Amino acid sequence: MSRAFYVTTPIYYVNDVPHIGHAYTTLAADVLARYKRLKGFEVFFLTGTDEHGQKVEKAANAAGETPQELADRVMKRFQALWEKLDISYTDFIRTTQERHKKGVADLFTKVMGKGDIYLGEYEDWYCTPCETFWTETQLIDYKCPDCNRPTEKLKEESYFFRMSKYQEQLLAHIEANPDFIQPKSRRNEIISFVREGLRDLSVSRTTFTWGIPVPGNDKHVIYVWFDALTNYITALGYPDESGNFSKFWPVDAHLIGKDILRFHAVYWPTFLMAAGLPVPKKVFAHGWWTVEGQKMSKSLQNVVEPNMLIDKYGVDAIRYFLLREVPFGLDGDFSHTALVHRINSDLANDLGNLLNRSTAMVNKYFGGVVQAPGVFNEIDSIYREKTEEMVRQVDAHLDELAFSKALQSIWEVVSAGNKYIDETAPWTLAKDEAQKDRLATVMYCLLESQRIVYFIISAFMPQTTVKGLGYLGWNEAPDENGLRWGGLKPGTQVIKAEALFPRIEEKAE
Ligand code: ME8
Numbered sequence: 001m002s003r004a005f006y007v008t009t010p011i012y013y014v015n016d017v018p019h020i021g022h023a024y025t026t027l028a029a030d031v032l033a034r035y036k037r038l039k040g041f042e043v044f045f046l047t048g049t050d051e052h053g054q055k056v057e058k059a060a061n062a063a064g065e066t067p068q069e070l071a072d073r074v075m076k077r078f079q080a081l082w083e084k085l086d087i088s089y090t091d092f093i094r095t096t097q098e099r100h101k102k103g104v105a106d107l108f109t110k111v112m113g114k115g116d117i118y119l120g121e122y123e124d125w126y127c128t129p130c131e132t133f134w135t136e137t138q139l140i141d142y143k144c145p146d147c148n149r150p151t152e153k154l155k156e157e158s159y160f161f162r163m164s165k166y167q168e169q170l171l172a173h174i175e176a177n178p179d180f181i182q183p184k185s186r187r188n189e190i191i192s193f194v195r196e197g198l199r200d201l202s203v204s205r206t207t208f209t210w211g212i213p214v215p216g217n218d219k220h221v222i223y224v225w226f227d228a229l230t231n232y233i234t235a236l237g238y239p240d241e242s243g244n245f246s247k248f249w250p251v252d253a254h255l256i257g258k259d260i261l262r263f264h265a266v267y268w269p270t271f272l273m274a275a276g277l278p279v280p281k282k283v284f285a286h287g288w289w290t291v292e293g294q295k296m297s298k299s300l301q302n303v304v305e306p307n308m309l310i311d312k313y314g315v316d317a318i319r320y321f322l323l324r325e326v327p328f329g330l331d332g333d334f335s336h337t338a339l340v341h342r343i344n345s346d347l348a349n350d351l352g353n354l355l356n357r358s359t360a361m362v363n364k365y366f367g368g369v370v371q372a373p374g375v376f377n378e379i380d381s382i383y384r385e386k387t388e389e390m391v392r393q394v395d396a397h398l399d400e401l402a403f404s405k406a407l408q409s410i411w412e413v414v415s416a417g418n419k420y421i422d423e424t425a426p427w428t429l430a431k432d433e434a435q436k437d438r439l440a441t442v443m444y445c446l447l448e449s450q451r452i453v454y455f456i457i458s459a460f461m462p463q464t465t466v467k468g469l470g471y472l473g474w475n476e477a478p479d480e481n482g483l484r485w486g487g488l489k490p491g492t493q494v495i496k497a498e499a500l501f502p503r504i505e506e507k508a509e
Helices: 020-038 054-063 067-084 098-113 163-176 184-195 224-229 243-248 258-275 306-313 315-325 336-366 378-399 403-424 433-459 462-471
Strands: 004-013 042-050 091-094 117-127 132-134 152-161 217-222 253-257 283-286 289-291 332-334
Touching: 004 020, 004 243, 020 042, 020 067, 020 253, 020 283, 020 289, 020 306, 020 315, 020 378, 020 433, 042 067, 042 243, 054 067, 067 091, 067 306, 091 098, 098 117, 098 217, 098 224, 098 258, 152 217, 152 258, 163 184, 163 258, 184 258, 217 224, 224 258, 253 258, 258 283, 306 315, 306 336, 315 336, 315 403, 315 462, 332 336, 336 403, 336 433, 336 462, 378 403, 378 433, 403 433, 433 462
Parallel strands: 004 042, 004 253, 042 091, 253 283, 289 332
Antiparallel strands: 117 132, 117 152
């Protein structure tokens, strides 16, 4: 059986331009996708843009454009950033595409056919920035309890989804599947929310037109979240349930920010239950980034404009920093000081230096040619075992989406490499002809451990892997077999490495 893996990001609204927060989720999904490919899985990695709804319509009006023009313009900025960030997505879905509109209309019709969508009347408070309805008692000073912005009272005819009917089924599912909603603290929040009682959900609007018409009643457009969430299956060809849909659904991991967990962990599974489709295997809500201690805002965006950061520090340094600095489920702060510190200490000092030192020595002592290793001393075996153990740890950590822990495990082996050089003191061995075999073994261990390190960091830092492996005389793409010790062949020509990550001497801004 082919092993399939399906990972998604949210589809981003086109009324905002991409910033470091969007880059974060997309990068995490990319690392998972690359890692699973390395492990031999067939991967479907989906991202895209959310182009309908009142919020986009309003932004387009303000910019003097049609919503479609706005969407066409802004989605290109997302795609350009993903290219620059080396995002290896399989498909980019736009909710204005025909394939998507057709799938959404079909899902709506199917759920209505089962009696779980009915026509009623709505009178409640609406927060446009969040595209969410609230009851009066949920409001705080008539403001949205999520974002604290003003709400408006809306009364309109509306289609409703019988979400209340699925309350017990959803709770039972959450309880029977401890990994379904992660991290655990978020899972508990959702359990309490559902226990408080699910109301039927308004799933259509009549006060604007920028959306997918309700099949058979085009006075209504489908609620933007019903529309948007369905992207995860329309991209697989739904309503056609063969092909990619049968191969990849249910999804292995929906990666999202904590701001949109309720939509993914409550609304989406109940829509699917109503349609008789399997629910996602995992929804992971990561934490929230602030910038230099402040909430991200339009004016601050310039400071952490991802394109500028990549130009200044290099794509792999940014990829490394974002996933190393903060555990995936927790909030984090983006600061230039922390970024420069990580680049200098982890990348330039630890990783880069290790490669420089070892490739320089093998060039000096053996003309750059990898020698066959001799008998292993204890120190060699320990170093080898540490490398092998790291491969297992990374696998376990990435299974739990613990990106930061995975990188930490890798860096323990990098540090062990630098320590191994200090302790084996190859320069002393080189002075004694009788120690030539010993020196060959030490060089072999150093290079082989690093080859495995560069194989495994290919998920995190693909360009660094290509460079690092190039110096180690390895010009093929990493694969799962190469994660085993012993892949480096004696006779391989190793090149003296240049600095992979030059130290940043400037004072941090
Ligand atoms: O919510 N820190 O789109 P959106 C971390 N279209 N992550 C952040 C972030 C921050 N400061 N800011 C944004 C939508 N994100 C809907 C989604 S899905 C069917 C529809 C990331 O453009 C994070 O992943 O507002 C968050 O969930 C997402 O961007 C919100 O993107």
